[in-house]
Amino acid sequence: MNMVTTFAHLSECENARQVLDSHGIAYEAIEAAPQYARVGTAALRTSAEGQAALAMDPGISDSGWVDFRAPAQPVPQGATDEFEEDVFGDAAIMVLAPCVADLSRIRLIAHLSGNLAEALPYLNAEMPQGFFNANVPALTFMDGHRMVVLYRDRVTVAKADELVDAWRTLDSVRCLANSVWARRRSIEPSYVMRRKPPAIEIYKRLPGTNCQVCGERTCLAFAMRVWVAESTPSSCKPVFSGDYAHLKPALLEICAGLGVLPSEERTGERA
Amino acid sequence: MWKTAAHSFMVPDSNENSVYADNNATSPLAPEVWEEMRAWFGAAFHNASALYGPARNAARAIGHAREQVAALLGLKDSRVVVFTSGATESNNAALFGAARGNPARRHVLTTSVEHPSVLGPCAELEREGYAVTYLPVDSNGALDPARLQDALRPDTLLVSIMHANNETGILFPVGDLARLVKKFDARILTHSDATQSVGKLPIRFGEDLDHVDFLSMSAHKFHGPKGSGALLIREGAPWRPFMLGGHQEEGRRGGTYNVPGIAGLGRACELASQYLDTHEQTSRLRDEVQAYITGHIPGVWVNGANSPRLPNTLSVSFEGIEGEGLVHQLSAAAVYISTGSACTSGSTEPSHVLRAMGVPEPFIHGSVRISFSRYTTPEEVGRLCVALAVVVEKLRRLSPKRRGVQGTPDVLPITLHAGSKGNNV
Numbered sequence: 001m002n003m004v005t006t007f008a009h010l011s012e013c014e015n016a017r018q019v020l021d022s023h024g025i026a027y028e029a030i031e032a033a034p035q036y037a038r039v040g041t042a043a044l045r046t047s048a049e050g051q052a053a054l055a056m057d058p059g060i061s062d063s064g065w066v067d068f069r070a071p072a073q074p075v076p077q078g079a080t081d082e083f084e085e086d087v088f089g090d091a092a093i094m095v096l097a098p099c100v101a102d103l104s105r106i107r108l109i110a111h112l113s114g115n116l117a118e119a120l121p122y123l124n125a126e127m128p129q130g131f132f133n134a135n136v137p138a139l140t141f142m143d144g145h146r147m148v149v150l151y152r153d154r155v156t157v158a159k160a161d162e163l164v165d166a167w168r169t170l171d172s173v174r175c176l177a178n179s180v181w182a183r184r185r186s187i188e189p190s191y192v193m194r195r196k197p198p199a200i201e202i203y204k205r206l207p208g209t210n211c212q213v214c215g216e217r218t219c220l221a222f223a224m225r226v227w228v229a230e231s232t233p234s235s236c237k238p239v240f241s242g243d244y245a246h247l248k249p250a251l252l253e254i255c256a257g258l259g260v261l262p263s264e265e266r267t268g269e270r271a
Numbered sequence: 272m273w274k275t276a277a278h279s280f281m282v283p284d285s286n287e288n289s290v291y292a293d294n295n296a297t298s299p300l301a302p303e304v305w306e307e308m309r310a311w312f313g314a315a316f317h318n319a320s321a322l323y324g325p326a327r328n329a330a331r332a333i334g335h336a337r338e339q340v341a342a343l344l345g346l347k348d349s350r351v352v353v354f355t356s357g358a359t360e361s362n363n364a365a366l367f368g369a370a371r372g373n374p375a376r377r378h379v380l381t382t383s384v385e386h387p388s389v390l391g392p393c394a395e396l397e398r399e400g401y402a403v404t405y406l407p408v409d410s411n412g413a414l415d416p417a418r419l420q421d422a423l424r425p426d427t428l429l430v431s432i433m434h435a436n437n438e439t440g441i442l443f444p445v446g447d448l449a450r451l452v453k454k455f456d457a458r459i460l461t462h463s464d465a466t467q468s469v470g471k472l473p474i475r476f477g478e479d480l481d482h483v484d485f486l487s488m489s490a491h492k493f494h495g496p497k498g499s500g501a502l503l504i505r506e507g508a509p510w511r512p513f514m515l516g517g518h519q520e521e522g523r524r525g526g527t528y529n530v531p532g533i534a535g536l537g538r539a540c541e542l543a544s545q546y547l548d549t550h551e552q553t554s555r556l557r558d559e560v561q562a563y564i565t566g567h568i569p570g571v572w573v574n575g576a577n578s579p580r581l582p583n584t585l586s587v588s589f590e591g592i593e594g595e596g597l598v599h600q601l602s603a604a605a606v607y608i609s610t611g612s613a614c615t616s617g618s619t620e621p622s623h624v625l626r627a628m629g630v631p632e633p634f635i636h637g638s639v640r641i642s643f644s645r646y647t648t649p650e651e652v653g654r655l656c657v658a659l660a661v662v663v664e665k666l667r668r669l670s671p672k673r674r675g676v677q678g679t680p681d682v683l684p685i686t687l688h689a690g691s692k693g694n695n696v
Contacts, residue, residue, distance in 0.1 A: 008669040055603050061665055064599050092671045095595045109593050109636075113671035136632055153672050154636065204398040 001028060003051045004163060005062040006043040008092040008111070012061050013041045019057050025050045032167050035076040039091040039110070039170035043163050064096035066106045071164035080171070083178035089114025091155060091170050099159055101224065107158040108166055117152045119181045121189035126180050131196040140196055142229050143169050150177070159228065197254045199227035205251040206236060207244040213237045226255060289605035290651040290658075294492070295437050295467060295584060295642035296609055300535075301494035307538040308496060311531040319528040320519060329530045336537025340501055343540040344486075345475035353502045353523045354533050355514075358466040359388040361487035361502035362431075364513035364524070365462045366392040369429045369485070370401070371511035373460070376428035378402045382414060382443075384624045385433055389464055393431075401428075410629045411578045412441035416451055423455045434465040434474070438611040438624045438640055440584025441575040442468070449482035460484045460508060466492055466500075470543035471550065471581055476503055484508040490532070494644070495539030499532030549645040554582030556643055556652045561585055563656040568663055572634040574625060583644060586611060588630055589637035592666040597639055600662040606655050611640035 007013040013029075020027045027050055032040030044050075045068050054060045095109040116123075120139050124132040130141035139150045146169050147158040155173060160166035180187065203223035214235040216222040225231035233255045238244040291299070311332065319329035333354070341349035355361045366379070366389065381393055383405045393403045404422045408414055414432070423430075430452045435442050449461040462485040468474060469486075470493025476486055485508070489500040504510060504523065516525020565571050570590030589597065594610040601608060611622050625635055641655070 008666075008671075012669065058604060060603075061600055061669060063596070090671055092669065094593045094666070094670060095599070097595065097599075109595065111670040111672050152632070200394045204394060208395075208398055 001026065001045050001047050001050075002068050003048060003065050004030070004043050004045045004068040005051070005054070005065045006093050006096055006163060007041050008061070008063055008094050010041045013044065016044055016054055016060050016062060019054060019060060020044070020046060020050055023050075023053050025053055030071075030075075030163070032075060035078050035080060036164075036167035036171050038080050039174060040093060040163075040167045063093050063108075066096060066098050066163070067104075069104070069162040071162055073164065073168070075164055075167070081175050081178075083175075083182060085181060086178055087114050087116055087119045087181045088112060088174040088177045091174065093166075096163070101228070102159060105159045105161060106163065106166060107156065107160070110155045110157075110170060112153045112155065115153050116150055116177055119177055119184070120150065120152075121191055122180050122184045122187045123150065123177060124192065125187050125190035131194045132190070132192065133195070134191045134193055143172065145228065145230055147228065148173055197227075199223050201254050202226050202233075202251070205247050205254055207238045207247065209238065211238060288654070289607065290655050291607050292641045292643055292647065292651075292655055293607050293609045294644040294647075295440070295640060297491045297497065298494050298644050299646065300491075300496060301539060301542055303542060304495055304535045304538045308531040308535040311534055315530075319530055320517065329528070332530060332534050332537075333528055336533045336540075339537035339540045340488075343474075343544050344469070344503070345477055346503070347477060348506065350521070351476075351503050351506060353504055353520045354529070354536070355500050355502050355524060356498055356529070357491070357500035358386075358464065358487045358489035360514070361489070361500050362386070362388040362462075362464055363392050364502050365485040365487060365510075366396065366429065366431065368510045368513045369460045369462065369508075370396060372509040373428050376426045376459075378404070378424045378427045380404045380406065380419070380422055380427060380430040382406045382408065382432055383627045384408055384412070384436055384438075385431065386437055386464055386466070389431055389433070408627050412436065412439055412575045412624075412628050413578060414443055414448070416448060419448060420451060420455065423452065423459070425456070427456070427459050429460045429462060431462040431464070433467075434463045435468040435472070435581045435584075436624060437467050438622055439575040439578075439586040439628070440467070440581035440642070442472075442579040442581065445483060446479045446481065449480065453482045460510075463487070467581060467584075469493065470495075470539065471583055473547055485510075490536035490539050493539055493543050494646075496532050496535040499529060499536045501536065546645050550582045553643050553645060553647065556647055556649065557583060557585050557641075559649075560641060560652055560656055561587070564659065567656075567660050570634075570667075572630060574628065574630060574638070581642075583642050583647075585641040586625075587639060587641070588625070588634035589639075589663050590633045591670060591672055592637040592663060594636060594638045596666050597637065597659075597662055600666065601658055604658045604662070606658045608655075609640045609642070611638055 025046060027044050027046035030043040030045060032042060051065055054062060090113045091110040093108050093110050097107055099105040099107050120137050123139055124130060127141050130139050132139050141148055146160050149156045155170065157166050157169050160169055203220050206219040206223060208219050210218045214222045216225060226233055233251050234240050239247045239251055315325060315328060317326040317329050319326060319333055337349040337352045340352045379393060379396055379401055381389060397403050406414055406418055406422060432443050432445055432448055434445050445463045452459050452461055461483050463483050464487045465474060466487055466489045469488040484505040486503040491497040512523050514524050514526055519525055519528055561573055564587060572588040574586035574588060598608060598610055622638060625638055
């Protein structure tokens, strides 16, 4: 039982359980309820055989499959947090897949019954470390190493550890959006556009020698690590204390918005 | 024969009812190409650069393949063909080779919708201090020649513009654009990544594209083998080799000749010439799918519908669903299509190509690419249409989004896995 899937709707999950029962295939249901009931149905953990049985059945629409990983934390027993005005609504996970860059982590796309369009400028004001594109509109921010993007009526989460971790992320986004919305009269909405620099822009400001001092095999790999907030620019010793010091101001500038710089680095070059 | 755990991954897709419509990603090897290649994997394994008899046969096979490539592309002299490991190497060789051949010039012009194997080298050149201009496209995916003209500089080294876009199939008038560039300054080099159009459209390197200096192509996009391609280098174009090693390819590309791959590329080119008239049939099938989708499924946006396109490609966006969800559900019905671009670095940002074209927000996340080949049958197209309609409707029903697409019927009068009906499409 090393595979796990989830569903956009409870009915699909029930159908899938019936199919597995009828084939006599073992599975374990992992419930999002009680705490995460607003952002997930249930997940089914089963074998490759179970996955094949569901894939063969044209009546079943699962959201996708990832390798099972034991959750670091169980789903909390408490009831869901509720809000007087609910701009987020319920989330349905439409796509579940392994991360492209890191197959041990997962990503998902959820659709919302609510609408965040009016709340996004308030969320942008409250999250200066985020990246906001008012044209879409979309707000991108990091939750630890997880990358979250909020759209009008959809949310994407990338690099979550496993499904319970992803539910927790989604539910914290739900609570954040609703609590910011509840406080909106005391917040000046912000339409300031902030753009996350592409990883290639970080790469362009590295020595390009693939010296591996940072622990990565190539400068490009290191740029990707910095981009997803898993490393800091100062791990590049040739730039910070070596022959490539001339690249330092440009590197710090491009990384300023990534939320990866310790405070003393963010102020710029001190030397 | 296979005794390792890898065996389980080597079982071919046994579902004979599967529909493969992702030919812009890669295409099935033509049986004739495989026949051509087999011999060079077996007893005729020799190094084409060696001096004994069997090796000379391999060298002759390479010469023959060079003529086959030349014949497909209308080249008077097959020596402009340099065999490579595929279009990624060809694009790298064109850009870096041109840069090293003209060290005084420090500016590169390209488009914002190029393949990563052009954008990657451009970013690397930027890192080395080159200026790179990325020209935008309009909502039809077209490039404004006036913007190209305005962006040219006295120190422009190279203009690289793809012939056909991999996601939308939209064609750029590369011949006209290259002429414009040469008129500005004949010493500016011109490159076109023709990976998606060679073998799918009649192309004459020396005629339609008579001002193009470098052209990249890849065998596996038109029923040849993976790992085999070519870069066409116009005689006399200032250029330095990218892959340095032995004296193969007259010193233009080092490395032992990939005899099976080169022979396969040559045969694939010959077949493409023979089957050039099937493009009309492929284009008819594509138009039928487009008509079915726009006629039967509400909330549809066809990308590049009003632009000159590859005959085999349909890029379409469905309002309110996820392209990736659609690909996943169709896969369960043994229908294989693509979202068009792999999402990068764990992000789930939509395609840079469709973003550049300004596809509206409710549609862009529901974008997929359908790409046929000369092996695609009307029967397969019928099954694809039915499956698409059913899955799109189901995904919309499962989504909790409030602003449902107007006019989506609750149940479509068709079922998944239904047989083909000619009048369905």
